[in-house]
Amino acid sequence: MTTRVLISFFCDDRPGVIEQLSALINQHGGNWLDSQLSRLGGRFAGVLQAQLPEDQQEALGDALSRLEADGIICSLTDAGAAPQESLATQRLTLLGPDRPGIVRELTRALRMAGFNIRSMETSVETAPMSGEPLFRAEACIELHSDSRLDELEWQLDAMADSMTLEIDLIPD
Template structure:
């Protein structure tokens, strides 16, 4: 079985997911996991799929041909076993929108050897306060040797600098493990 990570982007229109799913189904592939959204008039997505080895090359060709209907598809074979992180931590962030929040948080996490497994962000109008709010939710992955107390302290200090609220919780259980407020 071959595993692929696929990205796609095209002008948003009815039928794009159907155009994408038809060759996946026709080649006996399994649509495993995906995240897709309309962003700035474009439809963009990422998905993980499995296909029988004997049909992998034909599927790649069929998906590449979707350029003809306005959907650009890129595939990367990802059969390589991945070491799963020992710790998973949910992160929620909310604060006034400004440039650099993701860059600073992601650099600090990378410096601690913590990966971002999932990231969803949005900017919305701030009710009653005016301005815009930036919000992010993420699932973080870390090794068993990662000190959650040190990670929490580092993120609390960074939250104070960025003037945002960050809440952490165990990804396997409910309830925040730590939080910090804006300064």
């Protein structure tokens, strides 16, 4: 019998980290499935899903914890049940002057309208002409039977006006 696990990690950014992790998964009869990996600041972080024999989960967890001696901090957890299918998705893009609270306001609007974030990437960039910091976000959001698109559009319009942001919703 096999199981799916999630492995999260972070460490100093250096060559060979993914090779170490994939070798351990392979040594325990596992298969690397999905992953999201990124350098943030001077650190490298990621989360991945792997499938492996159930009787290897504890041994893999022990092996991952020994990577701390190499500066790789890992956590292993059961992947849980597959999520229920959403009715549809929308792509949300946001761009505007960087300031504290943008992510908090955005996620509050999504929650209040009954939406779930499937994925989100954010960055702060330098504006080409002014050199001012610009906040950029891209998210894939899930619409469910109880989601209220009109409520979300109203919330996002109010947020865009008050924070001088450009926010677009595009059906996937």
